Amino acid sequence: xxxxxxxxxxxxxxxxxxxxxxxxxxxxxxxxxxxxxxxxxxxxxxxxxxxxxxxxxxxxxxxxxxxxxxxxxxxxxxxxxxxxxxxxxxxxxxxxxxxxxxxxxxxxxxxxxxxxxxxxxxxxxxxxxxxxxxxxxxxxxxxxxxxxxxxxxxxxxxxxxxxxxxxxxxxxxxxxxxxxxxxxxxxxxxxxxxxxxxxxxxxxxxxxxxxxxxxxxxxxxxxxxxxxxxxxxxxxxxxxxxxxxxxxxxxxxxxxxxxxxxxxxxxxxxxxxxxxxxxxxxxxxxxxxxxxxxxxxxxxxxxxxxxxxxxxxxxxxxxxxxxxxxxxxxxxxxxxxxxxxxxxxxxxxxxxxxxxxxxxxxxxxxxxxxxxxxxxxxxxxxxxxxxxxxx
Amino acid sequence: xxxxxxxxxxxxxxxxxxxxxxxxxxxxxxxxxxxxxxxxxxxxxxxxxxxxxxxxxxxxxxxxxxxxxxxxxxxxxxxxxxxxxxxxxxxxxxxxxxxxxxxxxxxxxxxxxxxxxxxxxxxxxxxxxxxxxxxxxxxxxxxxxxxxxxxxxxxxxxxxxxxxxxxxxxxxxxxxxxxxxxxxxxxxxxxxxxxxxxxxxxxxxxxxxxxxxxxxxxxxxxxxxxxxxxxxxxxxxxxxxxxxxx
Amino acid sequence: xxxxxxxxxxxxxxxxxxxxxxxxxxxxxxxxxxxxxxxxxxxxxxxxxxxxxxxxxxxxxxxxxxxxxxxxxxxxxxxxxxxxxxxxxxxxxxxxxxxxxxxxxxxxxxxxxxxxxxxxxxxxxxxxxxxxxxxxxxxxxxxxxxxxxxxxxxxxxxxx
Numbered sequence: 001x002x003x004x005x006x007x008x009x010x011x012x013x014x015x016x017x018x019x020x021x022x023x024x025x026x027x028x029x030x031x032x033x034x035x036x037x038x039x040x041x042x043x044x045x046x047x048x049x050x051x052x053x054x055x056x057x058x059x060x061x062x063x064x065x066x067x068x069x070x071x072x073x074x075x076x077x078x079x080x081x082x083x084x085x086x087x088x089x090x091x092x093x094x095x096x097x098x099x100x101x102x103x104x105x106x107x108x109x110x111x112x113x114x115x116x117x118x119x120x121x122x123x124x125x126x127x128x129x130x131x132x133x134x135x136x137x138x139x140x141x142x143x144x145x146x147x148x149x150x151x152x153x154x155x156x157x158x159x160x161x162x163x164x165x166x167x168x169x170x171x172x173x174x175x176x177x178x179x180x181x182x183x184x185x186x187x188x189x190x191x192x193x194x195x196x197x198x199x200x201x202x203x204x205x206x207x208x209x210x211x212x213x214x215x216x217x218x219x220x221x222x223x224x225x226x227x228x229x230x231x232x233x234x235x236x237x238x239x240x241x242x243x244x245x246x247x248x249x250x251x252x253x254x255x256x257x258x259x260x261x262x263x264x265x266x267x268x269x270x271x272x273x274x275x276x277x278x279x280x281x282x283x284x285x286x287x288x289x290x291x292x293x294x295x296x297x298x299x300x301x302x303x304x305x306x307x308x309x310x311x312x313x314x315x316x317x318x319x320x321x322x323x324x325x326x327x328x329x330x331x332x333x334x335x336x337x338x339x340x341x342x343x344x345x346x347x348x349x350x351x352x353x354x355x356x357x358x359x360x361x362x363x364x365x366x367x368x369x370x371x372x373x374x375x376x377x378x379x380x381x382x383x384x385x386x387x388x389x390x391x
Numbered sequence: 392x393x394x395x396x397x398x399x400x401x402x403x404x405x406x407x408x409x410x411x412x413x414x415x416x417x418x419x420x421x422x423x424x425x426x427x428x429x430x431x432x433x434x435x436x437x438x439x440x441x442x443x444x445x446x447x448x449x450x451x452x453x454x455x456x457x458x459x460x461x462x463x464x465x466x467x468x469x470x471x472x473x474x475x476x477x478x479x480x481x482x483x484x485x486x487x488x489x490x491x492x493x494x495x496x497x498x499x500x501x502x503x504x505x506x507x508x509x510x511x512x513x514x515x516x517x518x519x520x521x522x523x524x525x526x527x528x529x530x531x532x533x534x535x536x537x538x539x540x541x542x543x544x545x546x547x548x549x550x551x552x553x554x555x556x557x558x559x560x561x562x563x564x565x566x567x568x569x570x571x572x573x574x575x576x577x578x579x580x581x582x583x584x585x586x587x588x589x590x591x592x593x594x595x596x597x598x599x600x601x602x603x604x605x606x607x608x609x610x611x612x613x614x615x616x617x618x619x620x621x622x623x624x625x626x627x628x629x630x631x632x633x634x635x636x637x
Numbered sequence: 638x639x640x641x642x643x644x645x646x647x648x649x650x651x652x653x654x655x656x657x658x659x660x661x662x663x664x665x666x667x668x669x670x671x672x673x674x675x676x677x678x679x680x681x682x683x684x685x686x687x688x689x690x691x692x693x694x695x696x697x698x699x700x701x702x703x704x705x706x707x708x709x710x711x712x713x714x715x716x717x718x719x720x721x722x723x724x725x726x727x728x729x730x731x732x733x734x735x736x737x738x739x740x741x742x743x744x745x746x747x748x749x750x751x752x753x754x755x756x757x758x759x760x761x762x763x764x765x766x767x768x769x770x771x772x773x774x775x776x777x778x779x780x781x782x783x784x785x786x787x788x789x790x791x792x793x794x795x796x797x
Contacts, residue, residue: 009481011508011555012464018546018559078544078564085524085543088662089670093677096523096547108651115647142650144643151640158644161402185517185621186553339555340637342481430674444760446753448725455729456695470759490752491759503758519678528681531674538685541667570689577690586696589721589753590764 007273008343017335017347020355021328022072025363027177027199028206028327029069032367034174035207036062037110037166039234044163051234053227057218057380058211059117063110064370070103071363075354095180102176106169113162116155118378123147125378174203181330188263189270189334194252198326201245206323208238209316214371216313218381228305235312239295242319246288249326266341274336274344279329287322291315432514432533435598436571436582436627437605437614438507442592445470445505449584449593450488456572456583463558464488465569466509466584471635475501479635506636507593509584510535510556510569511617511625518548518557518568527566533626534573539565553621571595697730699723709794716795726793750787 004015036058042048043055051058074080087100115122123145126137175196181187182195212234219226253271256264271279295315298308337344350356374380445468453459453466468487472480476498484491487505512535519527519535526542529535537548542565549557549566560567572582576595580586585593596603608614608630615632616625629636669683702723703710713719724730726749728742747770756768767773774781777790791797 009469009483012462012467012483012486013549013558014555015462016558018549073545076545078546078559079542082524082541082543084661084665085526085541087658088666089525089541089680091522091525091676091680094521094523094547096521096545099523112647119643142643142646144646146640146643148640151643154640154644180547184521184551186551335550339553340481342479342637430679441761444753444764445757448752452696452724452729455732472758490755491757493755493757496758500758505759516678525670525680525682528685529674529678530686534686536686536689538682540685540688541682572694573686574690574692575694575696578694580694580696580698583694583696586698587722587725589718589725591720 004346006343006345008338009340010338010343010345011340014335014338015345017332017345019331019335020076020347021332021349021357021360022076022355024324024327024331025072025360026069026076027174027331028324029065029072029364029367030177031174031199031203031206031323031327032210033062033065033069033106033207034170034200034203035205035209036065036211037170037207038204039208039211039237041163041167041170042237044159045167048233050229050232053230053381054211054215054234056117057215059110059114060371060374060380061211061214061367062207063114064367064374066103066107066110067370068363068367070099071366072360075359075363095176095183098176102169102173106166106173109162109166109169113159113166116159116162119155120147120152121378171200175200181334186339187334188256188261189267189337190330192252192255194248195330198245198248198252201241201248202323202326205238205241205245205319208234208241209319209323212238212312212316213320214368216309222381224381226309228309231309231312232299235295235308235315236299238312238316238319239292239299242288242291242295246292249283263341266337266344270333270337270344274346275329275333278325279333282325283322283329287318287325291318291322430529430531430533432626433597433599434512434533434571434576434595434626435605435609436509436512437594437608437630438627439592439594439630440504440506440633441631442590443468443505443507444590444592445487445491446589447487447490448587448589449507450486452583452587453569454488456575457570459567460561463560463567465556465567466507469506469508469636470503471506471633472496472503473501473633473635474498502633504631504633506629506632507584508554508556508617509627510571511554511623511627512569512571514624514626515622517621517623518552521547521551523547530573532576534571534576535568536570536573537566537568539563539567542566553618553623554625693731695729695731696724701730702727712792712794717797718794745786745788747787750791750793 006015039051040055040058040062043051043058074083077083084100086097087104090097090100092098119141122137122141124147126134126141126145129137178196178199181190181199182192184190212231215231216226256267294311297303298312298315303311332347335345336347349360351358353359371380447468450464450466450468453464457465459465464486466486467483468491469481469483470487470491472482472494474496478497480494480496482491482494487507491505512533514533516529516535519529522528523545524541524543526538527536527548528538539560544559544564544566546559546566549559552568557566557568559565572580572584575582582593582595585595591604594604594608596605598605598609600606609628612630614628614630616628617632618637619625667682667684670681671683673679673681673683699710699722706723713723726742726744727733733741751767751770754765754767756766760766771783774783774785787793
């Protein structure tokens with residue numbers, strides 16, 4: 001606490017940054033959930049057939065990120081053992097109080113959708129395997145082996161309803177995270193009605209990007225050819241949503257600059273002196289201009305599929321970094337300047353410790369580990385079964 | 392199509408039914424139907440910046456009375472130094488708890504003054520509005536308090552306070568701030584900071600009692616509050632607040 | 638209807654989870670939790686305020702001090718330090734009361750006085766201030782020695 005470098009005047013309680021890298025990670029993971037789910041809905045609800053190879057995976061991806069979306073919060077809370085107070089005694093005047101219910105609702109929804117989508121596969125394994133394995137799949141199937149055409153027809157209908165309900169739910173889940181910040185009138189860097197919209201769009205963008213990267217990795221590991229039509233379509237969605245996202249991000253700052261309220265001078269100092277790398281270099285220059293231009297070419301220009309996919313992959317990685325930088329700049333940036341508008345503090349996360357980088361890295365790796373385990377239990381990229389569940 | 396609509400209606404029906412069951416359950420279980428005791432804002436705090444000498448006795452007394460952890464402050468004193476060329480510097484070494492030393496300035500001083508700060512115990516406190524679990528609240532007398540046995544330590548209130556009055560206590564890991572010495576007031580004392588102030592720059596009392604030290608000031612003086620644009624309506628009010636103070 | 642079997646099991650499981658949640662809530666939420674006043678500002682654990690009020694006050698005020706220290710109070714009350722409470726300089730009543738040797742915090746250093754009376758730009762100009770202690774001594778009388786203390790001339794209880 002004593003080695004924090006400050007300049008100018010801060011209220012004495014503002015020197016320590018209370019919302020750490022954990023609160024950066026939380027909206028990042030939540031954003032990946034929302035984005036991945038929207039991709040799965042493009043297939044299940046809007047019938048974008050070209051996304052079929054990734055439809056199941058996007059749902060599983062959303063589920064795995066969702067499982068760990070609130071773990072950073074538990075590491076941040078002063079009293080994680082009281083975390084359930086948010087559901088036991090929610091006070092609905094608080095934007096944050098909805099978290100427990102919105103999160104649970106969404107978790108149940110995704111869980112149900114996955115269960116219905118994978119039910120034929122679960123039942124099949126329950127019937128084929130023996131011993132403990134059989135028991136395990138039997139429990140997963142809730143003891144019901146009904147995979148008759150009539151039952152599957154009902155399942156299919158339910159999946160469509162769940163996927164349809166899931167779209168607004170995903171938007172609420174992430175728009176709400178943006179609202180958490182956007183509704184705080186005390187903080188001029190956060191308090192803008194654009195905040196929920198920007199969070200939502202960046203969530204969709206990051207979700208699509210992470211699916212592209214994961215799909216690549218899985219295909220390379222499994223030595224299977226990638227589905228170029230599917231990827232091409234994803235690049236187009238990524239480009240479209242990224243244009244919207246970036247436009248709003250620029251407009252937000254442009255408005256602040258042009259209106260030049262009394263807080264602008266300190267925000268400008270913060271952006272240049274404290275967030276020079278993460279905001280100007282990463283979020284606004286390298287990781288936004290390059291993908292913006294490249295994705296335009298990737299989406300519209302004729303080129304060999306190998307080049308297209310390579311460029312698309314690079315863009316996806318850059319966009320993942322851009323969105324992470326954006327979360328950092330919002331969450332940490334909002335705490336770097338004093339509410340007296342007279343000074344700046346600084347923040348660099350520790351490596352070890354409860355809210356350190358190591359824990360953050362582990363928490364971010366866990367969803368991917370979970371995806372791997374999920375794939376062991378129920379193969380996600382098995383073509384045969386995908387078609388079965390659709391019949 | 393018809394089938395889909397029936398399905399949809401059925402779904403809606405279930406949702407509505409589920410929702411009503413849920414609300415009923417919530418209202419049956421503990422903590423629902425309490426006799427509503429109306430909140431009154433019976434007290435006010437007056438800071439006279441023209442009288443403050445920056446001795447830091449108040450900050451020190453507050454720290455002792457409330458066991459405030461090191462490097463955090465329930466109350467603090469800011470010193471403003473405005474030079475003739477218009478530059479403003481503000482400082483608050485150790486919150487002013489050990490007083491202030493003379494400073495070397497870059498040019499002639501136009502004016503300089505102290506401003507003690509503390510929780511404003513707002514009429515519309517947005518720290519209370521944003522608490523997700525009901526761990527911070529306004530008492531029936533108008534004090535804004537934190538329930539440290541219920542607080543989850545999310546720091547949302549710290550972010551929401553426009554005045555920097557809140558912090559997370561590193562010992563209890565819960566939100567912490569000035570209570571206007573709630574325990575002392577309930578026992579018939581005044582606040583610790585008021586009781587040790589040598590120049591009566593801090594005054595605290597009931598707004599409805601003609602005997603109280605704030606009664607006449609509230610009636611006669613022209614008072615300012617910090618950041619009135621937030622709509623929080625602070626009940627800590629200032630005499631002689633300069634435009635540079637935020 | 639028989640094809641709904643797995644769906645019914647699924648719903649049952651959900652219902653069990655929801656009931657479990659309410660049982661846990663009933664067991665864990667304190668009895669006094671609820672709306673006291675308005676929902677926005679008064680939804681909390683009702684016992685909390687009373688618990689917080691039940692804490693001993695360290696600073697008990699000068700009236701308590703003068704019940705024993707009448708001699709000093711006779712000097713102090715009509716003097717120019719009458720607005721300065723005992724506990725401003727001597728520490729809080731509780732610390733004195735807990736102290737077995739029953740000594741009182743008494744710091745006669747120049748610094749103690751300078752905390753309030755050092756000349757600072759930010760202090761109100763009407764407040765008595767000493768720009769420099771050495772100069773102040775010289776200004777008063779040539780016979781005054783370096784190393785003297787404020788209290789050698791001024792009684793802190795009645796300084797003028």
